Amino acid sequence: MATATETSQRQGPKLPVLKREKLILNGRSYHWITERICGVLENRQPFLWWLLFVPSAIIAAIGVGGGLFHLVSTGVGVWGNTNRVMWGWPIVNFVFWIGIGHAGTLISAILFLTRQNWRTSINRAAEAMTIFAVMCAGIFPAFHVGRVWMVWFLAPIPNANGIWQNFKSPLLWDVFAVSTYFTVSLIFWYLGMVPDLATIRDRCKPGLRKILYGLFSLGWRGGNRQWSHYEMAYLLLAALSTPLVLSVHSVVSFDFATSVVPGWHTTIFPPYFVAGAIFGGFAMVLTIMIPARFIYGLQDMITMKHIDNMAKIILLTGTIVGYAYLMELFVAFYSGAKFEMEAFKYRIAGPFNWAYFWMMGLNVLSPQIFWFKKCRENLWVVMAVAMCVNCGMWFERFVIIVTTLSRMWLPGDWKYFSPSGQDQFLFVGTIGMFLTLFLLFLRFLPCINIAEVKWTLLESDPHFDDHHDHPDHGVTEEAAYQHEIHASSAKG
Amino acid sequence: MSTTRKRVYGYLAEFKSASALYKAAEKVRDAGFSKWDCHSPYPIHGLDSAMGLKRSILPWLVFFGGSTGTLTAFSLAYGTQVLLYPTVVQAKPVNIFTVPAFFPVMFELTILFSGFTVLFGLLALMKLPRFNHPLFASKQFHRATDDAFFIAIEARDPKFSPEATKALLENIGGTNIELVEEED
Numbered sequence: 001m002a003t004a005t006e007t008s009q010r011q012g013p014k015l016p017v018l019k020r021e022k023l024i025l026n027g028r029s030y031h032w033i034t035e036r037i038c039g040v041l042e043n044r045q046p047f048l049w050w051l052l053f054v055p056s057a058i059i060a061a062i063g064v065g066g067g068l069f070h071l072v073s074t075g076v077g078v079w080g081n082t083n084r085v086m087w088g089w090p091i092v093n094f095v096f097w098i099g100i101g102h103a104g105t106l107i108s109a110i111l112f113l114t115r116q117n118w119r120t121s122i123n124r125a126a127e128a129m130t131i132f133a134v135m136c137a138g139i140f141p142a143f144h145v146g147r148v149w150m151v152w153f154l155a156p157i158p159n160a161n162g163i164w165q166n167f168k169s170p171l172l173w174d175v176f177a178v179s180t181y182f183t184v185s186l187i188f189w190y191l192g193m194v195p196d197l198a199t200i201r202d203r204c205k206p207g208l209r210k211i212l213y214g215l216f217s218l219g220w221r222g223g224n225r226q227w228s229h230y231e232m233a234y235l236l237l238a239a240l241s242t243p244l245v246l247s248v249h250s251v252v253s254f255d256f257a258t259s260v261v262p263g264w265h266t267t268i269f270p271p272y273f274v275a276g277a278i279f280g281g282f283a284m285v286l287t288i289m290i291p292a293r294f295i296y297g298l299q300d301m302i303t304m305k306h307i308d309n310m311a312k313i314i315l316l317t318g319t320i321v322g323y324a325y326l327m328e329l330f331v332a333f334y335s336g337a338k339f340e341m342e343a344f345k346y347r348i349a350g351p352f353n354w355a356y357f358w359m360m361g362l363n364v365l366s367p368q369i370f371w372f373k374k375c376r377e378n379l380w381v382v383m384a385v386a387m388c389v390n391c392g393m394w395f396e397r398f399v400i401i402v403t404t405l406s407r408m409w410l411p412g413d414w415k416y417f418s419p420s421g422q423d424q425f426l427f428v429g430t431i432g433m434f435l436t437l438f439l440l441f442l443r444f445l446p447c448i449n450i451a452e453v454k455w456t457l458l459e460s461d462p463h464f465d466d467h468h469d470h471p472d473h474g475v476t477e478e479a480a481y482q483h484e485i486h487a488s489s490a491k492g
Numbered sequence: 493m494s495t496t497r498k499r500v501y502g503y504l505a506e507f508k509s510a511s512a513l514y515k516a517a518e519k520v521r522d523a524g525f526s527k528w529d530c531h532s533p534y535p536i537h538g539l540d541s542a543m544g545l546k547r548s549i550l551p552w553l554v555f556f557g558g559s560t561g562t563l564t565a566f567s568l569a570y571g572t573q574v575l576l577y578p579t580v581v582q583a584k585p586v587n588i589f590t591v592p593a594f595f596p597v598m599f600e601l602t603i604l605f606s607g608f609t610v611l612f613g614l615l616a617l618m619k620l621p622r623f624n625h626p627l628f629a630s631k632q633f634h635r636a637t638d639d640a641f642f643i644a645i646e647a648r649d650p651k652f653s654p655e656a657t658k659a660l661l662e663n664i665g666g667t668n669i670e671l672v673e674e675e676d
Contacts (some may be wrong), residue, residue: 030533030639156568164572168584168593176565176600184607191611195637199533202634218621222636223529223644224517224539226618231535232548233614237607244603251596455534462514462536 023118023456025300030454033301037448038200040296045443048295056435063429067422068143076146080420084413085405089423090140092397093430095252097137098178099393101185102245102274103281104130108188109241112234118309120452121301124196125292126285127189128445132437133284134182136430141174170254177251184244188237191230194220196446249273256400263343263404266331272324279317279363280393282310286386288438290379292447301448304377311376314389318367321396325364343404351416352403355395362392498673501626502528502646503657504633505666510536513641516664517542520643523660527649531627531636550613557609558602565601569594626674633672644672 024033045053071078081087104126111119145151154175156165165172197217204210220226250270257269286307293302332344347356366388369375376382406417441447454460507513510532517530521544530539540547570588573579578586584593615621627633627644636642643666645657654671661669 034533034638156572162577164577166579166581167569167573167597168581168590170596173596173600176597176604180600180604180607183604187607187611191614195534199637202637214623215621218615219623219625220620220637221529221625221627221633222531222533224532224536224543225529225545226620227532227535228540228545229548229550229614229617232550233610236551236554236610240603240606240610243599247596247599247603251600254596451534460510460534460536462510462538462542465509465511 021303021305022458023121023303023305024453025303028300028457030457033453034199034203034450036296036298036301037196037446037450037453038203040298040442040447041200041444042203046295049439049443052435053439056432056439059432060429060436061432063425063427063431064139064433065429067426067429068139070422071143071426072148076144078420078422079144080423083406083415083417084408085402085415085417087144088402088405088417089419089427090144092394092401093427094137094140095397095401096280096394097133097140097430097434098181098252099249099273099277099280099397100284101130101133101137101181101281102249102277103285104128104133105181105185105188105241105245106278106281107285108192109238109245112238113242116309117456118306120449120456121298121303121306122285122289122310122448123452124189124192124445124449125289125441125447126281127185127192128438128441128447129281129284129288130185131182131189132434132441133281134178134185135437136434138178138182139426139430141178170251170258173251174255177248181244181248184237184241188241191233191237192449193445194218195222195230195451196449198222199450200446246274249277261404261408262337262339263347264400265340266328268324268327268331272321272328275317275320275324276363276393276396279314279321279367280389282314282317283386283389283393286310286314286382287390290383290386292442296442296447298448301453307379307382308373308376311370311382311385314367314385315370318363318389322360322364325360343407346407347399347403350403350407352399352406355399355403359392359395359399362388363396366392498675500647500654501629501672501674502644502649502652503661504627504630504642504644504670504672505661506632506668507641507643507665508667510641512665513643514539514542516643516661516666519664520645520660523651525645525649525651527646527652529644531633531642531644533637533639533641548617550610550617553613554606554609557613558606561601561603561605562598564605565598566591566594568601569597626672629674630670630672632668632670 028036079087079090104123107119107126108123108130111123142148142151145154153159154165154172194217197213198220201210201213201217204213250273253269253273256264257266259265289302290307293299329344332340335341347353366385369381369385375385402417407414458464505516507516513530513532514536517539520528521542530536530543532539570591573590573594574586574588580586584590632640633642643661645652645661651657658669
């Protein structure tokens with residue numbers, strides 16, 4: 001097979017058809033795909049899995065379990081809220097985690113609507129990441145209310161005081177946005193998994209496993225009368241999740257932007273937050289998928305092409321984020337608003353400027369090496385940049401929230417902020433919880449979308465056999481996607 | 493010693509590829525069958541028209557589900573903010589003109605209700621969940637979720653006949669033709 005084929009049968013100028021990289025390498029069969037993905041959860045877990053799982057579970061149990069027990073039994077004061085920064089630290093962590101989730105929805109919804117078929121190899125794991133990240137995020141606002149048993153006050157439930165929530169407040173919008181986001185992401189993730197759970201069910205020996213996978217696969221039979229509705233449902237969920245994901249981080253940014261605090265009160269916040277969320281989320285997808293791909297031998301399904309694409313998205317969104325940082329500075333200068341200027345001077349030259357420069361360096365400079373193909377092809381470099389971005393996005397939230405709050409309108413409030421031990425404990429605990437949940441996901445659920453990956457193979461096209469001896473042979477062979485086969489055969 | 497009565501569910505025939513399944517589906521459709529289905533490990537593009545299926549009505553259900561969400565959110569916000577507990581916050585009015593501040597919640601509940609409608613509407617249209625199905629009695633059907641393509645024609649189809657239907661499936665390229673029976 002040549003890298004460029006001439007379309008000899010057509011009239012007009014002869015244009016070379018560029019070869020498109022295949023999504024699944026080495027001509028793997030349907031059965032190989034089933035075997036390899038189900039093997040991840042059917043075989044004994046490798047030693048490395050235990051090596052990661054045991055410490056993560058311990059950190060999660062002590063950090064989140066113990067940390068929250070201490071918090072609830074003692075009081076929210078253990079978070080060191082005697083500072084003007086107040087709940088700044090938990091909110092930094094909340095925004096950090098909720099942002100991570102956004103890449104999962106981007107991959108599953110937006111890339112689906114734009115027919116980016118490379119998403120099929122990574123969407124399942126990315127959606128799982130979304131669910132777990134939102135769970136980690138939810139801990140902070142739920143417990144920062146202080147008396148966590150009163151958290152139902154967030155919901156509009158009639159109560160004896162006759163008090164109702166303020167629907168004009170971005171904080172209440174946030175409650176609705178985040179809970180809707182979690183629910184719809186869970187529905188999307190679960191419905192996407194039903195055919196694959198059926199695959200596992202059909203491979204199980206009779207027993208408890210078969211019963212459980214059988215229950216959760218709902219009696220799926222893969223009939224086209226089911227697929228027909230299922231495909232429509234998937235399209236609808238993608239179409240619903242796309243505006244949803246954009247709205248969630250916009251609403252999160254409204255929490256800040258609708259206030260009159262210098263440094264927060266800017267209209268650039270919604271797009272800037274959404275770009276940052278996707279940026280940080282893709283970094284997390286790479287952070288967890290590169291090791292998983294290596295440990296379970298998924299290189300033929302999660303190819304270098306996938307990693308290259310994700311690196312490019314990181315480069316793009318990182319540059320957007322860099323633009324937003326500079327635009328914030330420019331607007332502060334250009335507006336002539338004295339307090340806005342002071343806020344940014346404080347960020348750059350104040351006592352927190354270390355965080356500002358970490359943010360700039362890690363988020364804006366580090367992804368720029370992805371302009372070079374060599375860097376996108378080297379997994380160590382990709383992993384290092386992903387790690388930089390993970391940290392950089394945390395620093396971004398720290399800069400936005402803590403720096404601003406420690407220097408508000410009243411000079412009497414001005415104070416340097418350091419997190420309490422309890423603060424740090426809980427944050428590290430959520431990292432452990434995230435990893436624990438993700439490792440359990442790898443252990444019990446199909447980590448790649450089996451049905452959709454099969455669908456990207458050339459022979460999945462119902463007209464594949466017809467085109468085998470077709471005059472346009474070359475074109476159909478090169479086209480990696482069935483939709484393109486239709487288009488090219490219509491011409492030829 | 494027990495004699496189990498068996499009831500015939502129908503024929504199950506395997507096809508070697510997605511292309512073969514597609515062509516066979518067109519022929520079964522043209523033969524006028526109505527109670528039959530194609531089983532494949534992944535959704536096959538264009539099989540709906542080859543089977544003569546109509547477009548799913550799910551979008552209509554979701555439209556009404558989503559509209560319910562919008563109305564619910566509006567009623568909730570308007571009822572609590574204007575009628576039950578009017579409070580002036582951020583100098584915003586406590587009448588209908590405050591409605592732009594309700595848009596985010598109206599949007600989110602539209603999506604939430606739509607999401608639930610997709611889930612439950614889909615399950616209703618697929619007639620799932622169910623604990624068992626006669627096809628699961630087949631010895632080869634488990635491969636439908638792995639790498640095999642099947643057509644199942646039910647015995648309760650008016651056009652079904654034990655000989656002619658089997659012959660049809662053979663003619664259109666079906667292999668491993670099996671009479672699936674369920675225990676009564």
